Amino acid sequence: MAKKKKIQSAPPKKGKLKKKRTFKFRKFLLFCLLVFLMVHYRSQLSAIILDSLPGQFSQDSTQTKNTTARQKTGETKSFVKISPQGATLYAQADDTSSQLGTVNVGEIVTFLDQVGDYYHITTNHQSTGYVSKTQATLFSQTIHATPNSLKQAVIVLNPGHGGDDVGALSNDENYYEKDVTLSTAKVVKKALEAAGATVILTRDFDETESLDSITQKSMEEQADVFISFHFDSTDYANMASGVTTYYYYYTYQNLAETINDQLTDLLPLENRGVEYGDFEVIRETTQPSLLLELGYMNNDSDLQTILTTSYQNKVAKAIVNGLTQYFSQTNN
Numbered sequence: 001m002a003k004k005k006k007i008q009s010a011p012p013k014k015g016k017l018k019k020k021r022t023f024k025f026r027k028f029l030l031f032c033l034l035v036f037l038m039v040h041y042r043s044q045l046s047a048i049i050l051d052s053l054p055g056q057f058s059q060d061s062t063q064t065k066n067t068t069a070r071q072k073t074g075e076t077k078s079f080v081k082i083s084p085q086g087a088t089l090y091a092q093a094d095d096t097s098s099q100l101g102t103v104n105v106g107e108i109v110t111f112l113d114q115v116g117d118y119y120h121i122t123t124n125h126q127s128t129g130y131v132s133k134t135q136a137t138l139f140s141q142t143i144h145a146t147p148n149s150l151k152q153a154v155i156v157l158n159p160g161h162g163g164d165d166v167g168a169l170s171n172d173e174n175y176y177e178k179d180v181t182l183s184t185a186k187v188v189k190k191a192l193e194a195a196g197a198t199v200i201l202t203r204d205f206d207e208t209e210s211l212d213s214i215t216q217k218s219m220e221e222q223a224d225v226f227i228s229f230h231f232d233s234t235d236y237a238n239m240a241s242g243v244t245t246y247y248y249y250y251t252y253q254n255l256a257e258t259i260n261d262q263l264t265d266l267l268p269l270e271n272r273g274v275e276y277g278d279f280e281v282i283r284e285t286t287q288p289s290l291l292l293e294l295g296y297m298n299n300d301s302d303l304q305t306i307l308t309t310s311y312q313n314k315v316a317k318a319i320v321n322g323l324t325q326y327f328s329q330t331n332n
């Protein structure tokens with residue numbers, strides 16, 4: 001705005017040359033202003049909150065693009081994130097209408113439209129209804145069509161825990177979960193890269209990561225698949241053994257099963273199956289997400305196995321195989 005005023009208060013032109021220069025200068029200032037506005041506007045859009053938009057969700061927001069390398073092929077979709085207190089699902093856009101149930105804390109649900117002070121949504125459990133805008137936030141995220149091969153995929157790997165958060169301990173307390181998740185994720189990264197994928201680790205050294213920053217990374221990088229690595233623990237030593245694959249969104253149950261079939265085939269530990277798991281890193285993201293518990297830290301026999309390079313290589317092979325299969329299925 002300041003720049004615009006300057007243009008208007010330019011001194012009166014004397015002669016053709018001066019007129020031409022002033023004109024050029026004004027054009028230049030206008031250009032600067034345009035560039036500034038474009039840059040400023042773009043930076044505001046990565047996780048835009050559209051609460052203030054009146055009525056039906058604006059089609060213009062589909063133009064919103066993220067700043068990653070793949071921005072040209074993405075489509076921006078709108079989602080509703082349920083508040084940290086959860087939300088009540090109503091049959092109508094009215095809190096006196098019948099209550100259909102509650103929607104889980106932090107769940108990201110499908111946005112249909114907005115009616116007055118309510119969002120019309122479909123939940124993870126495929127229930128459709130209305131939640132109050134006071135219990136949810138509308139936002140947009142660029143979503144890509146799932147690639148049909150691992151070579152075109154961006155995979156975000158999260159080595160669970162880190163820094164002050166050591167995770168589970170071995171029975172002798174000499175081994176921390178945060179170190180085993182990191183070494184495993186690094187081996188998996190190498191194998192996925194060798195298969196042609198683009199791989200991003202949410203951390204590649206011993207640092208504390210907030211769960212929020214992990215989910216943000218998976219969305220910023222527009223992960224085609226996000227995998228969080230963990231190792232389990234029980235209250236008492238040597239009480240349980242084996243591997244579990246968790247998903248939060250039912251849409252990704254098939255992805256979980258595809259990966260888990262490979263883990264079952266290739267790993268020497270017992271497979272405990274695929275389960276729904278209410279974990280923040282796989283709940284509060286718009287990207288296809290899984291959480292793997294790859295053995296028990298406080299089971300002496302599991303620990304001996306999971307610390308070996310041979311085991312971590314098998315995990316890597318299972319994930320490469322599973323993802324290769326997943327991507328080849330998707331677009332066919």
Ligand SMILES: [Zn+2]
Nearest residue numbers: 160167230231
């Ligand atoms: Zn863990």
